[in-house]
Amino acid sequence: MQLAKLKAVGYIRTSTKKQKWSPIVQRDAIEKWAKEKNVELVDIVEVIGVSGGLPLAKRKSLLKAIRLIEENDAAILVTHTFDRLTRTWNYFDIEAMLKKCRARHVSIEYEEGGLEKELERDLIKGIKDSLAKYTEEEAVDILKRTFLNLTD
Secondary structure: OOOOOOEEEEEEEEOOOOOOOOHHHHHHHHHHHHHHHOOEEEEEEEEEOOOOOOOHHHOHHHHHHHHHHHHHOOOEEEEOOHHHHOOOOOHHHHHHHHHHOOOEEEEHHHHOOOHHHHHHHHHHHHHHHHHOOOOHHHHHHHHHHHHHHHHO
16 A cells, blocks of 8 residues: 655745745745655745735735645645745744644755744844833833743
């Protein structure tokens, strides 16, 4: 008995035409990953000019990719880097949608050990942006209360 080949849908996103990870670079990485992992690439959804920070309801191409996962019984949504999927905390909403389809997200960068630095950079930026509206004293107070609550 032969096991069915895993299926995946690729997702390529750039928010501008001039970006570090061009659509060509992302496509090549996704196709190479699928070949190396012996995964059937059902389709690749590509979108240019869309921010990863938009609410999920406004990410029509991402919703299309998730629909393709459902329609093709795919198990994986693959992106070149984590931030190609999302730039905000709506990752948890995306993850929940994927779980409903019995699928998961794979970031090629993560598999190669790069996600930790990506997440750390995005986390620090998010904290800085959130605290920017407060005075230094207020920000320090918020951080102290937050981290003290995490250790309880």
